[in-house]
Structures are given as structure tokens and as C-alpha cells.
Amino acid sequence: MLQLLILVFLKAQAKEFFVLSDIHYNIGFETNLTFPCQVPSGALGKLRCDTPKEVIESTLTYMQSLNSNPEFIVVLGDSLSHYTLSLSKEGEVDSVQNKFLVRQSHIEVTDLLSRYFPNTQIVQVLGNNDGYANYKKPTEREAAQFYDFLFELWRPFTSISSSFYDGGYYTTHTKDFFLVVLNTNFFSVRNEESKDAHEQLNWLDEQLEHDQQTIVLLHIPPGFEMFNWGEQTWHPSFAESFIRIIQKHQGHIRLILGGHYHNGGFQLIPGTNLGVLLHNSLSGIFFNNPGFRKYTYTPDSLDFSEYSLDLLDSSPNWKYSYAYSELFGTLSLEEALEIEQEEVFDQFIAKSFGFPEPNELMWKVATNDTQNTSYSRQVALCSFKFIKASDFLNCKNKQ
Numbered sequence: 001m002l003q004l005l006i007l008v009f010l011k012a013q014a015k016e017f018f019v020l021s022d023i024h025y026n027i028g029f030e031t032n033l034t035f036p037c038q039v040p041s042g043a044l045g046k047l048r049c050d051t052p053k054e055v056i057e058s059t060l061t062y063m064q065s066l067n068s069n070p071e072f073i074v075v076l077g078d079s080l081s082h083y084t085l086s087l088s089k090e091g092e093v094d095s096v097q098n099k100f101l102v103r104q105s106h107i108e109v110t111d112l113l114s115r116y117f118p119n120t121q122i123v124q125v126l127g128n129n130d131g132y133a134n135y136k137k138p139t140e141r142e143a144a145q146f147y148d149f150l151f152e153l154w155r156p157f158t159s160i161s162s163s164f165y166d167g168g169y170y171t172t173h174t175k176d177f178f179l180v181v182l183n184t185n186f187f188s189v190r191n192e193e194s195k196d197a198h199e200q201l202n203w204l205d206e207q208l209e210h211d212q213q214t215i216v217l218l219h220i221p222p223g224f225e226m227f228n229w230g231e232q233t234w235h236p237s238f239a240e241s242f243i244r245i246i247q248k249h250q251g252h253i254r255l256i257l258g259g260h261y262h263n264g265g266f267q268l269i270p271g272t273n274l275g276v277l278l279h280n281s282l283s284g285i286f287f288n289n290p291g292f293r294k295y296t297y298t299p300d301s302l303d304f305s306e307y308s309l310d311l312l313d314s315s316p317n318w319k320y321s322y323a324y325s326e327l328f329g330t331l332s333l334e335e336a337l338e339i340e341q342e343e344v345f346d347q348f349i350a351k352s353f354g355f356p357e358p359n360e361l362m363w364k365v366a367t368n369d370t371q372n373t374s375y376s377r378q379v380a381l382c383s384f385k386f387i388k389a390s391d392f393l394n395c396k397n398k399q
Contacts (some may be wrong), residue, residue, distance in 0.1 A: 014301075016067050019060070019074045019293045021259030022252065022281030026050040026081035027105045031310055033087040036088050039286075040367075047284045047311050050081040055309070056109070059282060059292060060116035062307065063317035066294060072158075072174045073120055075120060076259035076279055077108045077127025077219030086136065092326055099132050103149060106130070110153055122157040125309075126150075126168040127184045127219040127260065128190070135190040137183075169200055176297075177254065178212040179202065180204060184220035184260075185187065188236040208249035216246075219256040221276045223267040223387035226366045226380045229288075230396055236389050247271045254302070262286045263366065264293075264306065264352030265380070266333050267387050274314025275333040277304075280354055284311055287365045291321065308354035315322065322351045342377065349380055 009228060028035040029052045037049035045055045062068075084105060085098050113122050128135040131146065140145040147165050154160060164170040168183035182204065186197035208214065222239040224230045232239070246253065250272040258267075262281035269275055280291030291308040306321040327348055328336040339345070346358040353365050369377040382395035 004201065014128065014296050014298055015071050016294055016296050017071045017073065017174075018063055018299070019065075019076060019257060019279055020282060021076035021279035021292075022078040022127070022262055022283050023056060023075065023109060023140065024050040024078055024081050024281065024283035024285065025056060025109050026052060026083060027101050028081065028083055028087050031087065031101075033089055034091075035081075035083040035087055037083075039123060044316050045284060045290065045309070045311050047287055047289075049283075050083060051283045051290070053108070053112070055282065055290060056073040056112055058111060058309070058318065059290070063176050063292065063294075066307075068117075070117070070120055070294075073113065073117060073122045073175070074217060074257060075109075075113070075122065075124040076217065078129045078259065078281075078283075079124070079127070080105045080129050081283075082129055082285060084129070102130075102132060106150065106153060110157070111192075114157060114366070119155075121174060123156075123172060123174075123179055123181065123217065124154050125181055125217050125219050125259075126185065128158055128188065129187050131185075135185055137185060137190050137196070147168065154202055166203075167196055167200060169209060170202065176213060178210070178214045180207050180214060180216045182216065182218040184222075186216045186232070187221055187222070187234040187242075189233060189235055193237065194236055197238055198241075201245065203244075205245050205248070210399040211252050214249075214253045216253060216256045218256070218258050218276070220260045221267055221278060223276070225261045226263070226265075226376075226383050227261075228295055228368050229375075230380050230383055230392060232389055232392075233366060239389075243269055243271075246274060250274055262288050262353075264291070265348075265384055267383070268337075268385055269333055269387065269388065270391075273332060278352075280306065280308070280352060284354075284359070287353075291354040306351060308351075308356075310354070310356065318377050321354065321356070322347075327351075331346075337381065345377065345381070351376075 039046045042181045053077040151164050158172045161170045170181050172179045220233050222234040224232050224243050246269050258276045258277045259279050264280050282290045284290050289308045293304050295304045303325045305323045308321045309316050309318050350358040350362045353362050363376045369376050386392040
């Protein structure tokens with residue numbers, strides 16, 4: 001049950017793990033190929049750009065300073081740049097070369113993670129930019145080779161069940177948790193509904209038939225993103241099936257972690273005390289500052305701390321941003337949304353995008369609207385509260 005209870009406990013008793021999301025490593029910086037964004041010489045990174053290797057290295061160095069031996073590290077997908085498949089030379093795109101760069105990007109990201117944390121379990125999720133075509137599963141001819149490549153690359157750092165070969169989803173264990181890792185590309189509205197998606201949901205239901213403390217990992221969340229005033233990212237039928245499965249097994253699900261939106265926040269699962277916890281991205285391509293999260297837990301307590309890199313600063317350095325407990329105390333996710341203080345909610349939105357304080361840019365990032373902040377705030381609140389389409393639209397239209 002996710003109450004995010006912040007109890008008093010001895011530091012020695014608490015355990016920690018890190019979560020990175022949407023790294024979007026741009027291997028183009030390491031080549032002579034062309035892509036839309038260039039980081040100025042000497043700069044660590046730049047807003048509106050995907051992530052150079054230097055930002056990943058600075059992130060991992062700072063994570064080391066916080067805890068050099070965490071229980072495990074989760075990478076919530078989209079480790080590859082938005083540009084990997086469109087890198088070009090003199091205007092020409094070489095698809096064979098770019099597929100090689102997809103594989104090489106995965107190798108380099110995994111190598112960096114394991115080099116900085118050689119004794120730590122690393123659990124990776126497939127995102128929509130991690131394959132040979134955005135949002136798409138590999139073709140039948142390429143599937144076996146692609147899944148085998150990732151299986152062999154990731155397996156040294158965590159156990160992976162054989163279901164990975166069915167579609168990039170799998171289970172693994174840490175010392176304290178059973179992890180169920182989904183491939184949410186199958187559920188995306190960018191793809192047609194398929195029997196493969198139904199098979200994965202049936203598989204999820206089967207994996208949750210136990211009483212182990214479980215964390216569900218996914219890239220694309222089932223609900224609505226704030227941008228452009230709310231767009232659903234899963235087919236509604238899949239989202240509703242997912243809700244029913246979580247409701248059925250909620251007793252032993254500790255966390256559901258998601259990425260994709262490049263911002264923090266959460267999506268409540270109706271009929272439960274759970275929510276999909278969303279995570280800021282390492283990429284600053286959507287005007288957000290890079291961020292990552294550290295979770296601290298005991299058998300009876302849970303909290304997270306957010307850290308961010310302010311790329312608007314002339315000399316950006318990683319800094320502590322906030323902890324859930326600082327903003328909301330011991331309130332559950334649902335109770336946190338009932339706080340009728342705009343300044344508290346705006347602080348949460350700002351810090352979810354890695355900004356030190358609320359500003360006009362955060363609404364540009366959140367909803368693509370800097371003029372009507374009242375409406376933007378309502379859309380953001382509704383996207384946190386409601387996953388079902390009818391509930392979200394009713395909430396949004398109350399404004």
C-alpha cells in the first residue's frame with residue numbers, strides 16, 4: 001500500500017534505491033553526424049537538447065556521492081535519443097548505420113551505469129525510443145535478434161525471465177521486492193490494439209498472483225499527460241484492464257513507477273491507495289531541467305527525494321530539490337491532491353520539472369500554455385487524479 005508514510009526510523013535501518021528515467025543519450029555528440037540540437041562548447045548541457053555523455057557522467061558521479069552502494073537502480077526506459085534513428089550525414093539517413101547506433105547507445109548507457117555502480121543491481125525498462133522504430137515492436141524478422149541483444153546486455157546486472165523474448169517484458173527480484181517490468185509500447189495509442197497487448201496484460205495478472213512485496217515498472221503511463229491540455233497515452237481499454245488488475249492485487253503492490261512525460265507527479269489508480277509515480281527525465285529536451293530520484297524505504301515507511309541540474313544556471317551543478325515528505329508530510333497521494341493551496345501545488349509542479357521555484361516556463365513545459373495558468377493548473381490536477389477518459393474530461397471541463 002502506497003501511503004508514502006514518513007515515519008521516524010534510524011538511518012542505518014533505511015535502504016535506498018535510485019530511479020533514472022528518459023536518459024535520452026544522444027550518441028550523435030560522439031559522431032560527425034547531424035541532428036537538430038548542438039550544445040555550446042564547454043557547456044554541461046542545454047535546454048531543448050537530448051543528453052550528452054557528460055551529463056550522464058555528472059549524474060552518476062553525484063548519485064555516487066549520495067550512496068555508492070544502493071540496493072538497486074531502476075532505469076525507466078527511453079535511454080536513447082529522440083534523434084538516433086534520424087542522424088544524418090549531408091542530409092542522408094543511413095538506416096543500417098542508425099540501427100547499429102541504437103545498439104551501440106544501449107551498450108554505452110549500460111556500460112556507464114555498471115562502471116559507476118559495479119556492485120549494484122541495474123533493472124532497465126524498454127521505452128518508446130529504445131528500438132529500431134519509435135513506439136513499435138521489432139519486425140518479426142528482427143525481434144529475436146533485438147531481444148536477444150538486450151537480454152544478453154542486461155542479464156549480467158539483473159536476472160531476466162524468459163518472457164523477455166515474448167515482447168521485452170519480464171520479472172526479476174531484488175533483496176526486498178519482486179519487480180514486474182512491462183513493455184508499454186504495446187498499449188500506446190500510437191499503435192493499433194493487438195492480441196500481443198492483451199497477452200501481456202494477462203501475463204501481468206498471472207505474475208501478481210502471489211503475496212510478495214511488488215514494484216511494477218513501466219515507461220508510458222496509462223493516464224493523461226498534461227501537455228497540450230491532456231492527451232491519453234494508452235488505449236482506454238488497456239488502461240481500464242490495467243486498473244482492474246492493480247485493484248485485484250493491490251494488497252502486495254508497494255510501488256508503480258513510470259516515466260515518458262519528462263516530469264514528476266503521479267496518476268491515482270481508482271479504488272486503491274496506489275498511484276503511478278511519474279519521474280522527471282535526464283533529458284532537457286522539453287524545456288525541463290534534468291532530474292533523478294532517490295527512494296528511501298523500510299518495511300513500514302517510504303519517501304523519495306528529487307535532485308535536479310539547473311541548466312539555466314551559468315554554472316549548473318546537481319542539487320537537492322525536494323522530498324515528498326517536505327511538501328506533503330505523511331499525506332497519501334490522494335490526500336495530497338486535496339490541499340487547496342495553489343502555492344503548494346505550483347511548487348510541486350515546478351519541482352517536478354526540475355525548476356527551483358514556480359515560473360512561467362513551467363507552464364510552457366507542463367501544458368504548452370503560459371497565458372491561462374488557472375486552466376493549466378486544473379489540467380495538471382485532473383491528470384493526477386484521473387486515468388479513465390470520462391473522469392478526466394469531466395474534471396478538465398469543470399474549469
